[in-house]
Amino acid sequence: MEPIINNTMRVKRMNQELVREALRNMRQGTKSMVAEATGLSLATCRNILYELLSTGELIELDLEESNGGRPAQMYMYNVNFANIACIMVKAGVTVHSLTFSVVNLAGESIEEGYQEVEHMNEELIYELTDRLILKYPRIRALGIGVPGAVHQGVINSCDIPNLIHVNLVAPIQEKHKVEVILDNDMNLTVYGLYQRRGYHERKSLIVTTFIEGSLPGAGIMIDGHIHRGNSHFAGEVAFLPFGLSHAEQYRQLHNRNTFHSLAARAVSSLIAVMNPETIALTGDLMKPGDVELIRNECLKYIPELHMPHLILLDNPDEDYMCGLIKMTLESLSYSLQLVEKRR
Template sequence: MNSITNNTMLVKQMNQEKVRQALIAMRTATKAMVAQATTLSIATCNHILNELLDAGEVLEVAMDDSKGGRPAKMYQYNMHHSYIIAAVIKTEAGSRSLTYAIANLAGEIVDQGYEEHNRIDPAFIDRVIERLILQYPQIRAVGIGVPGAVDQGVINVSDIPELTNVPLEAFIREKHKVEVILENDMNLTVYGFYHKQGYDEKQTVAVVTFIDGSLPGAGMMVDGRIHRGFTRFAGEIAFLPLGISQEAQFQQLHDRKTFHVLAARSVASLIAILNPETIALTGSLVQPADVNIIRQECLKYIPDMHMPQMILLEHPDQDYMYGLIARTLESLAYSLELVEKGK
């Protein structure tokens, strides 16, 4: 296949994606409305809409109200044409689990489930995904959230040794022919939390978690974007040089007599580096009254004028799943965006 044919196909794919995203955003639209939103010609939109209509991706709905003459056809994207899997892997207090949600293109959950297993390894994850794809053949993307640092689709630091240094993202993508994202749990939690707030301007926020049975971690949004760092190690606050070993850190965080002082040192470090608008504390080790105690401890290091709003994130799992669904849906559009940029 020559370069001209390749370029023609890429342009067609990108135009199709523009029409898809416009319809998903507008819910219902005429050809003229789609053309205006995408800056494509009416003729191009007409051709693409007819193709998507034949494929079942687009539905014709009630006609637009007419001011006289022939009413314009209305189109709606079929949100159930494709599904995604959002799989959350957790380890807490010795228990390991995988929680999944099947969502449509509007982010609406159509099915969900929970499985505990004493060995969460690539084989177990693959079995769950394979079963769900057989049940829902329209699945086009899989998002996996994990407790650990992820770089180029590989987990390099994790509380689950069986997942460390395994090319899980590439394995799932190649075997099941779907888009795949593998992302750190705290990045997804802060992403979900951030977008639920509906900020008018880009902000810097952080979510810090203190979980029973684990060392602490953090997720950060800097100026409206997930901050991952050079090797995707950002947020691994268990590695802060606090002057004690990780074993001692673990013990002190699980002791109510020493929890607040040590937690505040980690939080204060984030404040000094990020200067965030908001820090949300979460995790099973954090009680509602702890937020103010930790804030007072932070004031020993940070001037009051630079202190962020500090809140308790009571339902982090909801933000986590929200963030994972959103990022997985975005991956369907990102694949064409990367082609457009020549990456």
């Protein structure tokens, strides 16, 4: 009988999420409007609406204006029912930084903050998490972006050496009983760019970054989905077989005489393997005019027919935070019903 029970619960959760999503999109609506938007029966919608009302996830509004018949009850999704917190971990040449944002379920900012640290480690991230959850007890999920490769909650390569081999997910989940999302900064940046540019179709998009003090990396969207790879190593272009050590790569990328050639080899490799529609180039090593220079270098390897649109991404941190917020909100799809366990 257990598989049947599990399947029943799964269907119920899916239906609840359909109702949530419908009301989030409509802002407010009646039972009939929700049923039409979701394809669920009126009876199913009524039961789910009552359940969400009982937890405070929905707000009951006034009756709709009558068109001659009996006016129906209006409902609105309570975007302040819960919060999420997002933390961007960034590597710098001399100092590192933590940027955070606490938002509601509509992604509207409640508090933002920034701090620079000379010696970054996991304890600083835990301290910030503790402080935010203490101040905002409605936080139900935490998103963390890091400049490195992440697999099964563990950072296995990183531009901040103190974070290598650190499992950031399990300690926070165990202590605070919240959803925790940990992902690579470039995955989050390309996802944020995809969302902010309104790519509704299944486009292929890459963001490649060339940052002072670090080796390059890339975030990849293929047909509308983040491509992480088997062990979440996709996009680590510094490991391409250039025939150069990481130290020599670093030297050439930080030398204006060799930067464009090496950057173009990395970009050309991504084009040949992924064949994206657009590649966004970013990072403080990128200067005005570099996009065209890199494009011309790429044409030495890639036929014009297959060259993607190359653009310069001026404010990648906005896309980074957008991607982190979107992904963290998505992690709450089935977990809001567990809210009462933390009260």
